[in-house]
Amino acid sequence: MSDRLLDARLVVDRGVFRLDVPLRVAPGEVVALLGPNGAGKTTALRALAGLHPLTDGHVTLDDVDLDRPATGGWVPTEHRSIGVVFQDYLLFPHLSALDNVAFGPRRHGVERRAARATAREWLGRVGLDAQAQRRPRQLSGGQAQRVALARALAVAPSLLLLDEPLAALDARTRLDTRAELHRHLSAHAGATVLVTHDPLDALALADRLVIVEGGRVVQEGDGPSVTARPRTDYVARLVGLNLYRGRADGHGVRVSPELTLTVADRLDGEAFVAFRPAAVALHPARPEGSPRNTWAGTVAGVQRHGDNVRVQLDGPIGVAADVTPAAAAQLRLIPGQQVWVAVKATETHAYPATG
Amino acid sequence: MPAALLIPAGLGLLFLVLPLAGLLIRAPWTTLPERLTEPGALTALRLSVQTATLATALCLLLGVPLAWVLARVEFPGRRLVRALVTVPLVLPPVVGGVALLLVFGRRGLLGGWLDSTFGVTLPFTTTGVVLAEAFVAMPFLVIAVEGALRAADHRFEEAAATLGASRWTTFTHVTLPLVAPGLAAGAVLCWARALGEFGATITFAGNYPGRTQTMPLAVYLALETDLESAIVLSLVLLVVSVGILVALRDRWMTTA
Numbered sequence: 001m002s003d004r005l006l007d008a009r010l011v012v013d014r015g016v017f018r019l020d021v022p023l024r025v026a027p028g029e030v031v032a033l034l035g036p037n038g039a040g041k042t043t044a045l046r047a048l049a050g051l052h053p054l055t056d057g058h059v060t061l062d063d064v065d066l067d068r069p070a071t072g073g074w075v076p077t078e079h080r081s082i083g084v085v086f087q088d089y090l091l092f093p094h095l096s097a098l099d100n101v102a103f104g105p106r107r108h109g110v111e112r113r114a115a116r117a118t119a120r121e122w123l124g125r126v127g128l129d130a131q132a133q134r135r136p137r138q139l140s141g142g143q144a145q146r147v148a149l150a151r152a153l154a155v156a157p158s159l160l161l162l163d164e165p166l167a168a169l170d171a172r173t174r175l176d177t178r179a180e181l182h183r184h185l186s187a188h189a190g191a192t193v194l195v196t197h198d199p200l201d202a203l204a205l206a207d208r209l210v211i212v213e214g215g216r217v218v219q220e221g222d223g224p225s226v227t228a229r230p231r232t233d234y235v236a237r238l239v240g241l242n243l244y245r246g247r248a249d250g251h252g253v254r255v256s257p258e259l260t261l262t263v264a265d266r267l268d269g270e271a272f273v274a275f276r277p278a279a280v281a282l283h284p285a286r287p288e289g290s291p292r293n294t295w296a297g298t299v300a301g302v303q304r305h306g307d308n309v310r311v312q313l314d315g316p317i318g319v320a321a322d323v324t325p326a327a328a329a330q331l332r333l334i335p336g337q338q339v340w341v342a343v344k345a346t347e348t349h350a351y352p353a354t355g
Numbered sequence: 356m357p358a359a360l361l362i363p364a365g366l367g368l369l370f371l372v373l374p375l376a377g378l379l380i381r382a383p384w385t386t387l388p389e390r391l392t393e394p395g396a397l398t399a400l401r402l403s404v405q406t407a408t409l410a411t412a413l414c415l416l417l418g419v420p421l422a423w424v425l426a427r428v429e430f431p432g433r434r435l436v437r438a439l440v441t442v443p444l445v446l447p448p449v450v451g452g453v454a455l456l457l458v459f460g461r462r463g464l465l466g467g468w469l470d471s472t473f474g475v476t477l478p479f480t481t482t483g484v485v486l487a488e489a490f491v492a493m494p495f496l497v498i499a500v501e502g503a504l505r506a507a508d509h510r511f512e513e514a515a516a517t518l519g520a521s522r523w524t525t526f527t528h529v530t531l532p533l534v535a536p537g538l539a540a541g542a543v544l545c546w547a548r549a550l551g552e553f554g555a556t557i558t559f560a561g562n563y564p565g566r567t568q569t570m571p572l573a574v575y576l577a578l579e580t581d582l583e584s585a586i587v588l589s590l591v592l593l594v595v596s597v598g599i600l601v602a603l604r605d606r607w608m609t610t611a
Contacts, residue, residue: 077516090514094532107519
């Protein structure tokens, strides 16, 4: 087996929108396509499943071309070694949970009794022995999700695809199901691609994140590296960081014509600077001393954020600051008010924008 | 409540119910059992049930695929095809009968060829009755099934494909069960329409007792000779219709 079970370049033209996403997944690896709504994640998933033809590029699974427009190579959905967990599961309403799971093995030529035995085994694995005879509408959201997972895995697919697998669940069920799902994905020997707009799901379930925005990959890597070094505003917002791009010259990064941030890291050329909103301090007057970055800002908005207050500020750069309710009251923060913004150099993280 | 609405509403209801009440009042209840078991009545009833059932089977065989094509396949002229399918719905049945004669009659477009090649004659036969009924009743089935197919989420079919199901298996194992309620409702409506068919049948198949004389034809004939007999036959059709209405209501119309 090669180190990449799935090798794809997904190119789909849809009028003004063009998806172009290269994707390689090793056996046993779980890759999350993470991105905002409309980024093309679901289109990418449908292309992998053969539910949407590629305009260009290729999908190669286990060294077989499933879709390659250039050569006319095409394997229809029903002949691909895939399993799909749809966002709303799409369990067949007229079949019991057991027969839903047995449906795949039956279509793969397994005799009825054996298919049911396989299905029973899978339902056992997801902890639903007792619900085998229930119809989908008699299942809770979490149970339906597990039946959908069992149904997709029962055909032992080389490629498992999950579309927003936890989006339809309430917060509490989601937590339990996420842990459960992680266990099953880790056990899956084939490649797994999951699509989500929830960074928590992606970080909890995937070995590697591929961040897609506007049909393109904007960042790729494992969880820690993506969260530590965001490369787009979208990722920075996801992980809750202030992010700026500028030109570095030693310990200074010029992020706007009027503002050069002093950073702890030393680097040159195009660079990103990131820091947490909690690292931002607000003062009524210009603070004296200490190696701080300071500039004058205007309060644009004030919102509760957990136990703190998140303040959005305009100025040479837009910035989010988290302050305690007491500090917010003391500063009398209201939109339009002038305050001094301070960030310690040691609280910043700077890294090259290239490579 | 304005009287200007209530009074015509009451009159309208009366207008619909009174004739049915008349049928019940004038029914010869004492001689009903004998009348019902008269050979003529029984023959007509049996023939009606047989032909309506066969016509429904024919409609299912041809109409369900037609509904599927209309609901699932994009092709130029689809709207035109849909309009053509519904023509028998608005066409006076007697015109349908004449049209059938022109095509399947002994000297018709296809009838002559059928006769000379296979020795098959359709007009004025029981098969002719089935054809006439199917012609008139098929739109009911096609419309009901197409509606059900459109309402059904086609992504279930995609899910079936990802599990390895071919198009045909998907149709039989997923699509048909999904639209089963609509299909059943369509089939019952189709059967009811076929059972009551008069105009196309008498035009295309004639009125031969035991061969082409269905219940509605028998009622019409009896009206001229034996009023009580006509009432009894009408009662039977009324009971069947009401039965269908109740069945549809309880089983499909409320849950749909």
